[in-house]
Amino acid sequence: MKFLVFRKYKDIPNTYVDLSLLVFLAIMAIFNFPSVAIAIAVFGFIWLHEIGHVREAHKLGYPCKEITLYIVGGAAFIPLCPSDYKSELKVGWAGPWVSLQLAGIFAILGGLAEWIFPLIAPGFYVACFLNAMIVGFNLLPVIPMDGGRILRGSLGYWGFDLMQRNKAMLRISLVVGCIACITFFIYQLYFTSLLLVLVLVISFMEYRFVNDYYEQLKLLLLTHTVEYGNPPSLDELEHIERTLAKNMLE
Ligand SMILES: [Zn+2]
Numbered sequence: 001m002k003f004l005v006f007r008k009y010k011d012i013p014n015t016y017v018d019l020s021l022l023v024f025l026a027i028m029a030i031f032n033f034p035s036v037a038i039a040i041a042v043f044g045f046i047w048l049h050e051i052g053h054v055r056e057a058h059k060l061g062y063p064c065k066e067i068t069l070y071i072v073g074g075a076a077f078i079p080l081c082p083s084d085y086k087s088e089l090k091v092g093w094a095g096p097w098v099s100l101q102l103a104g105i106f107a108i109l110g111g112l113a114e115w116i117f118p119l120i121a122p123g124f125y126v127a128c129f130l131n132a133m134i135v136g137f138n139l140l141p142v143i144p145m146d147g148g149r150i151l152r153g154s155l156g157y158w159g160f161d162l163m164q165r166n167k168a169m170l171r172i173s174l175v176v177g178c179i180a181c182i183t184f185f186i187y188q189l190y191f192t193s194l195l196l197v198l199v200l201v202i203s204f205m206e207y208r209f210v211n212d213y214y215e216q217l218k219l220l221l222l223t224h225t226v227e228y229g230n231p232p233s234l235d236e237l238e239h240i241e242r243t244l245a246k247n248m249l250e
Contacts, residue, residue: 002068011058012051013066013076017043020071038126045102045131046074049138052098053078053091053146060087061242072195079246082210083217085156085165092149096135103131140180142173143203166210173203209248217244 003022006015021043029036047069054064057078064078080087110124139147148169155165177200184193220240225231232240 005069011055011063013054013064015047015067015069018068018070021069024071038130041127042130042134043069043074045099045127045134048102049095049099049134050074050076053095056094057087057091060090062087062091072198077249079242079249081241081245082166082213083162083241085153087153088149089153089157092146092153096138096146099131099134099138103128103135106131140176140199142177142180142199143169143206145199148173148203162210162214166207166214170203170207173200177203213244213248216248217241220244 001019002016003019004014005017006012008014025036025039028039047067050067054067054076057064057076057080062078062080064076067074067076078091080091082088106124106128110121110128113121113124138145139150141147141151143149143152151172152165152169155168160168177196181193181196181200184190184196217240221232221237224236224240
Protein backbone atom coordinates (compact mmCIF):
# COMPACT_ATOMS: atom_id res chain seq x y z
CA MET A 1 0.00 0.00 0.00
CA LYS A 2 1.33 3.43 -0.89
CA PHE A 3 0.17 7.03 -0.74
CA LEU A 4 0.55 9.77 -3.31
CA VAL A 5 2.56 12.69 -1.87
CA PHE A 6 3.58 14.54 -5.04
CA ARG A 7 1.58 14.85 -8.24
CA LYS A 8 3.43 14.71 -11.57
CA TYR A 9 4.93 18.05 -12.62
CA LYS A 10 6.83 18.34 -15.94
CA ASP A 11 9.50 15.59 -15.94
CA ILE A 12 9.08 14.82 -12.22
CA PRO A 13 6.67 11.86 -11.90
CA ASN A 14 4.10 10.97 -9.25
CA THR A 15 5.80 10.26 -5.94
CA TYR A 16 4.39 7.77 -3.43
CA VAL A 17 5.29 6.98 0.16
CA ASP A 18 5.06 3.31 1.07
CA LEU A 19 3.08 2.27 4.15
CA SER A 20 6.26 0.76 5.69
CA LEU A 21 7.87 4.21 5.77
CA LEU A 22 4.77 5.89 7.23
CA VAL A 23 4.58 3.29 10.03
CA PHE A 24 8.30 3.77 10.70
CA LEU A 25 7.86 7.57 10.92
CA ALA A 26 4.83 7.17 13.19
CA ILE A 27 6.74 4.88 15.57
CA MET A 28 9.63 7.35 15.60
CA ALA A 29 7.22 10.20 16.35
CA ILE A 30 5.95 8.35 19.40
CA PHE A 31 9.31 7.39 20.87
CA ASN A 32 11.69 10.12 19.75
CA PHE A 33 9.98 13.10 18.18
CA PRO A 34 13.07 15.14 17.12
CA SER A 35 14.45 12.20 15.12
CA VAL A 36 11.39 12.43 12.85
CA ALA A 37 12.70 15.73 11.50
CA ILE A 38 16.00 14.08 10.56
CA ALA A 39 14.20 11.09 9.02
CA ILE A 40 11.99 13.37 6.91
CA ALA A 41 15.07 15.34 5.81
CA VAL A 42 16.82 12.07 4.82
CA PHE A 43 13.85 10.99 2.70
CA GLY A 44 13.64 14.48 1.20
CA PHE A 45 17.29 14.20 0.14
CA ILE A 46 16.69 10.68 -1.20
CA TRP A 47 13.78 12.06 -3.23
CA LEU A 48 15.99 14.78 -4.77
CA HIS A 49 18.59 12.09 -5.52
CA GLU A 50 15.94 10.02 -7.33
CA ILE A 51 14.81 13.09 -9.28
CA GLY A 52 18.42 13.36 -10.48
CA HIS A 53 18.14 9.86 -12.01
CA VAL A 54 14.67 10.51 -13.38
CA ARG A 55 15.52 13.79 -15.14
CA GLU A 56 18.59 12.32 -16.80
CA ALA A 57 16.56 9.28 -17.92
CA HIS A 58 13.84 11.61 -19.26
CA LYS A 59 16.47 13.48 -21.30
CA LEU A 60 17.62 10.17 -22.81
CA GLY A 61 14.07 9.21 -23.79
CA TYR A 62 13.16 6.98 -20.85
CA PRO A 63 10.25 8.67 -19.07
CA CYS A 64 9.79 7.42 -15.51
CA LYS A 65 6.31 6.51 -14.31
CA GLU A 66 6.73 6.92 -10.57
CA ILE A 67 9.05 7.29 -7.62
CA THR A 68 8.28 5.41 -4.42
CA LEU A 69 9.92 6.00 -1.05
CA TYR A 70 10.26 2.82 1.03
CA ILE A 71 11.60 2.37 4.52
CA VAL A 72 14.86 1.11 2.95
CA GLY A 73 15.21 4.01 0.49
CA GLY A 74 13.78 5.37 -2.73
CA ALA A 75 13.12 3.67 -6.05
CA ALA A 76 12.45 5.28 -9.41
CA PHE A 77 10.88 2.97 -11.96
CA ILE A 78 12.82 3.73 -15.13
CA PRO A 79 12.29 1.34 -18.08
CA LEU A 80 15.97 1.41 -19.09
CA CYS A 81 17.11 -1.19 -21.66
CA PRO A 82 19.80 -3.42 -20.12
CA SER A 83 21.62 -3.32 -23.48
CA ASP A 84 21.88 0.51 -23.42
CA TYR A 85 25.02 0.76 -21.29
CA LYS A 86 25.68 4.41 -22.19
CA SER A 87 22.35 5.49 -20.69
CA GLU A 88 22.82 3.14 -17.75
CA LEU A 89 26.08 4.89 -16.87
CA LYS A 90 24.64 8.40 -17.29
CA VAL A 91 21.43 7.69 -15.37
CA GLY A 92 23.34 5.82 -12.66
CA TRP A 93 25.68 8.72 -12.03
CA ALA A 94 22.96 11.43 -12.13
CA GLY A 95 21.59 10.57 -8.65
CA PRO A 96 24.87 10.56 -6.68
CA TRP A 97 25.83 13.74 -8.55
CA VAL A 98 22.76 15.53 -7.13
CA SER A 99 23.55 14.27 -3.60
CA LEU A 100 27.18 15.33 -3.98
CA GLN A 101 26.11 18.82 -5.02
CA LEU A 102 23.68 19.01 -2.08
CA ALA A 103 26.49 17.97 0.31
CA GLY A 104 28.69 20.72 -1.14
CA ILE A 105 25.96 23.37 -0.90
CA PHE A 106 25.19 22.48 2.75
CA ALA A 107 28.90 22.52 3.62
CA ILE A 108 29.20 26.05 2.19
CA LEU A 109 25.98 27.15 3.95
CA GLY A 110 27.34 25.72 7.22
CA GLY A 111 30.57 27.67 6.78
CA LEU A 112 28.67 30.89 6.04
CA ALA A 113 26.30 30.33 8.96
CA GLU A 114 29.24 30.10 11.35
CA TRP A 115 30.05 33.69 10.44
CA ILE A 116 26.55 35.10 10.44
CA PHE A 117 24.36 32.90 12.65
CA PRO A 118 26.43 30.16 14.35
CA LEU A 119 23.43 28.58 16.06
CA ILE A 120 22.07 27.04 12.83
CA ALA A 121 25.46 25.95 11.42
CA PRO A 122 25.28 22.39 12.89
CA GLY A 123 21.96 21.87 11.05
CA PHE A 124 23.67 22.54 7.72
CA TYR A 125 26.56 20.25 8.63
CA VAL A 126 24.14 17.44 9.50
CA ALA A 127 22.45 17.94 6.11
CA CYS A 128 25.88 17.83 4.43
CA PHE A 129 26.75 14.63 6.30
CA LEU A 130 23.43 12.96 5.41
CA ASN A 131 23.94 13.65 1.70
CA ALA A 132 27.53 12.41 1.89
CA MET A 133 26.20 9.19 3.47
CA ILE A 134 23.65 8.83 0.66
CA VAL A 135 26.48 9.20 -1.89
CA GLY A 136 28.69 6.70 -0.04
CA PHE A 137 26.05 4.01 0.34
CA ASN A 138 24.79 4.39 -3.23
CA LEU A 139 28.25 4.13 -4.73
CA LEU A 140 28.75 0.57 -3.43
CA PRO A 141 29.68 -1.35 -6.61
CA VAL A 142 26.69 -3.66 -6.19
CA ILE A 143 23.55 -3.95 -8.32
CA PRO A 144 20.94 -2.47 -7.62
CA MET A 145 22.94 0.40 -6.09
CA ASP A 146 24.06 3.25 -8.37
CA GLY A 147 27.71 2.18 -8.03
CA GLY A 148 26.77 -1.20 -9.52
CA ARG A 149 24.94 0.42 -12.43
CA ILE A 150 27.81 2.83 -13.06
CA LEU A 151 30.24 -0.11 -13.08
CA ARG A 152 28.00 -2.24 -15.34
CA GLY A 153 27.62 0.70 -17.75
CA SER A 154 31.38 1.28 -17.74
CA LEU A 155 31.99 -2.40 -18.58
CA GLY A 156 30.12 -1.71 -21.84
CA TYR A 157 32.64 1.00 -22.74
CA TRP A 158 35.41 -1.52 -22.02
CA GLY A 159 34.00 -3.90 -24.62
CA PHE A 160 32.01 -6.34 -22.45
CA ASP A 161 28.78 -7.51 -24.12
CA LEU A 162 25.42 -7.63 -22.33
CA MET A 163 25.78 -11.16 -20.95
CA GLN A 164 29.39 -10.65 -19.89
CA ARG A 165 28.40 -7.46 -18.07
CA ASN A 166 25.52 -9.23 -16.40
CA LYS A 167 27.63 -12.19 -15.21
CA ALA A 168 30.50 -9.97 -14.07
CA MET A 169 28.12 -7.81 -12.02
CA LEU A 170 26.51 -10.80 -10.32
CA ARG A 171 29.95 -12.00 -9.20
CA ILE A 172 31.13 -8.54 -8.11
CA SER A 173 27.83 -7.93 -6.28
CA LEU A 174 28.08 -11.21 -4.41
CA VAL A 175 31.70 -10.67 -3.34
CA VAL A 176 31.34 -7.00 -2.36
CA GLY A 177 27.91 -7.57 -0.80
CA CYS A 178 29.10 -10.52 1.31
CA ILE A 179 32.24 -8.70 2.52
CA ALA A 180 30.18 -5.62 3.42
CA CYS A 181 27.52 -7.80 5.08
CA ILE A 182 30.06 -9.63 7.27
CA THR A 183 31.79 -6.35 8.16
CA PHE A 184 28.53 -4.72 9.20
CA PHE A 185 27.54 -7.81 11.15
CA ILE A 186 30.85 -7.84 13.06
CA TYR A 187 30.33 -4.18 13.98
CA GLN A 188 26.77 -5.09 15.00
CA LEU A 189 25.11 -2.79 12.48
CA TYR A 190 22.27 -5.27 12.12
CA PHE A 191 19.89 -2.98 10.23
CA THR A 192 22.58 -2.23 7.62
CA SER A 193 23.42 -5.95 7.36
CA LEU A 194 19.76 -6.73 6.80
CA LEU A 195 19.62 -4.00 4.15
CA LEU A 196 22.61 -5.56 2.37
CA VAL A 197 21.01 -9.00 2.38
CA LEU A 198 18.01 -7.38 0.68
CA VAL A 199 20.37 -5.71 -1.81
CA LEU A 200 21.95 -9.09 -2.63
CA VAL A 201 18.53 -10.65 -3.21
CA ILE A 202 17.61 -7.79 -5.57
CA SER A 203 21.01 -8.20 -7.25
CA PHE A 204 20.19 -11.82 -8.06
CA MET A 205 16.70 -10.89 -9.28
CA GLU A 206 18.22 -8.24 -11.55
CA TYR A 207 20.65 -10.84 -12.93
CA ARG A 208 17.70 -13.09 -13.79
CA PHE A 209 15.83 -10.12 -15.31
CA VAL A 210 18.68 -9.27 -17.69
CA ASN A 211 19.00 -12.96 -18.66
CA ASP A 212 15.27 -13.16 -19.46
CA TYR A 213 15.46 -9.86 -21.34
CA TYR A 214 18.32 -11.20 -23.48
CA GLU A 215 16.49 -14.45 -24.26
CA GLN A 216 13.31 -12.61 -25.23
CA LEU A 217 15.25 -10.09 -27.30
CA LYS A 218 16.89 -12.89 -29.30
CA LEU A 219 13.47 -14.39 -29.95
CA LEU A 220 11.99 -11.05 -31.05
CA LEU A 221 14.90 -10.40 -33.42
CA LEU A 222 14.48 -13.85 -34.93
CA THR A 223 10.72 -13.34 -35.35
CA HIS A 224 11.31 -9.96 -36.99
CA THR A 225 13.87 -11.43 -39.39
CA VAL A 226 11.57 -14.29 -40.39
CA GLU A 227 8.56 -11.98 -40.73
CA TYR A 228 10.21 -9.22 -42.80
CA GLY A 229 12.91 -11.26 -44.51
CA ASN A 230 15.70 -9.06 -43.12
CA PRO A 231 17.09 -8.21 -39.66
CA PRO A 232 15.77 -5.01 -38.03
CA SER A 233 17.43 -1.68 -38.79
CA LEU A 234 19.14 0.20 -35.94
CA ASP A 235 16.02 2.33 -35.33
CA GLU A 236 13.79 -0.73 -35.34
CA LEU A 237 16.18 -2.52 -33.00
CA GLU A 238 16.07 0.38 -30.54
CA HIS A 239 12.28 0.41 -30.71
CA ILE A 240 12.13 -3.35 -30.09
CA GLU A 241 14.54 -3.09 -27.13
CA ARG A 242 12.69 -0.19 -25.50
CA THR A 243 9.28 -1.80 -25.91
CA LEU A 244 10.59 -5.06 -24.47
CA ALA A 245 12.23 -3.37 -21.47
CA LYS A 246 9.06 -1.39 -20.80
CA ASN A 247 6.78 -4.43 -21.06
CA MET A 248 9.03 -6.49 -18.82
CA LEU A 249 9.10 -3.82 -16.12
CA GLU A 250 5.33 -3.40 -16.04
ZN1 LIG B 1 20.52 6.48 -6.89
